[in-house]
Amino acid sequence: MRLVVDLNKCQGYAQCAFLAPDVFAMHGEESLIYDPRAREEQRERLARAVAACPVQAITADGLEGAAGAEASAGMGAGDASDAR
Amino acid sequence: MPADHLDWLRREGRIVVVGASLAGLRAAETLRAEGFTGSLTMIGDEPYEPYDRPPLSKGVLLGKASPLHTELPHRREIDAKWRLGVPATGLDLSAKRVRLADGDEVEYDRLLIATGVRARPWPKEDEARLDGVCVLRTREDAADLYRRLKAGPRRVFVIGAGFAGSEVASACREMGIEVTVAERAGGPLVGALGGVVGAVAADLAVENGVDLRTRVTVTSLEGDQAGRVRAVHLSDESTVEADVVVVSLGSVRNTDWLAGSGLGAGPRGIACDAGCRAFDFRGIVTDDVFVAGDVARSPHALFGYQFLSLEHWGNAVAQAETAAHNMICHGADRRPHLWMPAFWSSMFKVNIKSVGVPPMGEQIMIAQGSLAERRFVGVYGHKGRIVAAVSFDNTRWLEFYQRQIERGAPFPVEYPTVDRRPEGRQPVDAQFPDPSLPTHGPMVTMSGYSPADQQLVFHPARH
Incomplete structure (x- = not known):
């Protein structure tokens, strides 16, 4: 899956780093680094991270069928609603 | 613009987007999301689908991401014809045609220019060709630099302490590589944030082991007999031995291909109105050529209506969305690009x-x-x-x-x-x-009030 984080929106809540640590990592106190190409086995974790981001800063594609994808679409506005 | 023409445009018009990176992709998605069903052509000089650049100087150099896999997620299907790896080389405004490097021509009813910027190269060409002299803008640049850093150079030399140069220096230190940074100004980031904040950035760099040289310029790069860079000569007459040199001197706007086209395009970018419509060189706004992203400069009401060029990721997204919206709607429904930098x-x-x-x-x-x-x-x-x-x-x-x-x-x-x-x-x-x-260039350039370089006489040689 491809993903991008809008780091203007990101406020370092670290929910993603907690839910999908192989994709997202905090680097210092509030800066985030991430792998823009998540491996297939990360699908569920990535979907949860997208849904859990308090500022809805993560856009990912290729999440069809993942449990969290439904949740993120249900959040309505913002980039996460584009997660497919 | 009569309504029936706009209906026709939305239904079966031809939209061409030159520039297949962040702005181009987000514009294409917006066009489709807002109901454009005509033909869409995406032209890009790099042979890759749109990819994200910010990770190239951060996560990629830290080993968290592959330089070859930062492709941007798509928000929706865009059903476009992709012409990748073929730069646009010219624009004929009256015939509404884009010329491509392979000799092809693509006709449009509406054009979006999102050609962005490229890394400013080291100005002495023979020195720039030395093995080990790098820039960082494309994924190939990032792959090359990452490979060189992993090979364990004795010292990396970064020319220019803007954001990109400072991020490279930071990555080097995390990898345990010795690094020297040379900056013409009194500290890192001063062009973008001023000297008060620059002093903090300087302390941060020095504490992390960067050999920071300020108020100096690089006078020459020296190669060995095999054509590899081996040393950097500075204006204070010192010499630093290094086997990787990263040239981080800001960027150059990709407007060369528009020379002679009649658009208000030049080294500062392409002037456009707040609705993203390009000006021609006379300062008259066009109605079928739009601009978005790093290559655009547009007036901003919050900042005295000065024309701002913003090399910002968020600006590329927001301006692309606004440009795309305005390309396919009635005048009264158009929106200004008033993104907060x-x-x-x-x-x-x-x-x-x-x-x-x-x-x-x-x-x-x-x-x-x-x-x-x-x-x-x-x-x-x-x-x-x-x-x-x-x-x-x-x-x-x-x-x-x-x-x-x-x-x-x-x-x-x-x-x-x-x-x-x-x-x-x-x-x-x-x-x-x-x-x-x-x-080093600030990331925001204020370029005054004139849309077209304050000249009504067109001088192609100056572009």
Whole structure:
């Protein structure tokens, strides 16, 4: 899956780093680094991270069928609603 | 524009997007999302689908991401014809045709130009060709630099302490590589954030083991007999041995292909109105050519209607969305591009973010936290108004300051803030360098009020 984080929106809540640590990592106190190409086995974790981001800063594609994808679409506005 | 023509355009018109990166992709998605069902052609000089660049100097160099896999997620299907790996070489405004490097021509009813910028190369070509002299803009650049860093160079030399150069230096230190950074100004980041904040960035670099040389320029790069770079000569007559040199001197706008086209395009970018419509060189707005992203410069109501060029990720997205919307709607439904400038960087594990236009400020106040702790918010003022804010590891406050900027709140800051320190009660000179002196480019360029280089006579040779 491809993903991008809008780091203007990101406020370092670290929910993603907690839910999908192989994709997202905090680097210092509030800066985030991430792998823009998540491996297939990360699908569920990535979907949860997208849904859990308090500022809805993560856009990912290729999440069809993942449990969290439904949740993120249900959040309505913002980039996460584009997660497919 | 008669309504039936617009209906026809939306239904079966031909839209061409030149530039297949972040702005181009987001524009294409917006066109489809807003109901454009005609033909869409995406032209890009790089042979890759749109990919994200910010990770190339951060996560990629830290080994968290592959330089070859930062492709951008798509928000929706765009059903486009892709012409990748083929640069556009010319534009015929009257015939509405884009010329391509392979000799092909593509006709359009509406055109979006999102050709962005490229890395400014080292100006001496023979030295720039030395093995080990790198720039960092494309994924190939990033793959090459990462490979060289992994090979364990004895020393990396970074020319220019803007954001990109500082991020490279930070990555080198995390990898345990010795690194020297040379900067013409008095400290890192001063073009973008001024000398007060630059001094903090300088301390941060030095504490992390960077050999920082300020107020010097690089006079020449020296190669060995095999054509590999081996040393860097500086204006203070010192010499530093290095086997990787990263040229980080800002960027050059990709407008060369428009020379002679009649558009108001030049080294500062392509001038457009707030609705993203390009000006021609006479300063008259076109109605079928739009611009978005790093290559655009457009007037901003919040900042005295000055024309701003913003090399910001968020600007590329927002301007692309606005341009795409305006390309396929009636005049009365058009929107202005009034995005609040914002960017981020991180270096030495410190998160640096900004809103507004810092170089417009003459003064700065540290409204929260302290410079010494490297956790603070600095507020920039211009003519009694707040025009920008910068945060070091304090991002959650920036939205508050963004609202202050939007409201034209007074400067000096009068309201009490959380964690206000005694030393932050008085504004001080923000210490931006004289803009007429060449230094690394600020990420925001204010280029005055004229849309077309203040000249009504067209001089192709100057572009």
